[in-house]
Amino acid sequence: MSQGNHEFLDLGLPYEVDPIIIEGHNPLFYPLATTLDFKFLKRKGILPLTISWYNGVENQPELPENYGESEMMADIPAASNGQIEQRKLNPGKIIYSKDLNFKGGSHGSILSMLSSKKAEKLMTHLPEVPESTSSHFKNFVLACKGEEKTRLLFEVSVPFSQVFVLGTLARRLKTKLKFDRDTKKITNSTLANDLLQAQPPRNGWEEFYRL
Structure with a gap:
């Protein structure tokens, strides 16, 4: 899932989160592998969209034939042993469409178009x-110091983080969640909806805790 997608496609919050694969489920810690489908409504002329989240060493999406090598960003911190283990598919994103496919690494990596006739026509533009x-x-x-603008705006990062909260709940409870975007409530699971509620905020901080 990409912050850029969330910003420029105006995704907001999903109406449904569906756990497709949960391997090694446990209510106390994350499973070994997960595939989650986040479903978003049609908005402002943009068609409905499903974003699939994959994690797990062997749990990987189907790659286009011309995908090529998987990019590894140079600014990703190394592990405790000082090394980054290269994998067949490194952390990143793949965007599929009818005529064009895109790939990119994690964080601030630049997207690239996979080779196709339509891609070749667009390259010059x-x-x-x-x-x-x-x-x-x-x-x-630098953004905290006022010297740069954050690449992910806070008005985007807040709903983006809320999407992951819904995904975490679907994974923990191993159940499909239906979410009312207007009331900000989960409509098909009382337990999941109760888990959305945190401890009451301190006086004066209430506005920052509203969904």
């Missing part, structure tokens, strides 16, 4: 992507 002046992590620090 694509804008130049300016070179980044900071890494994904440094950007946040």
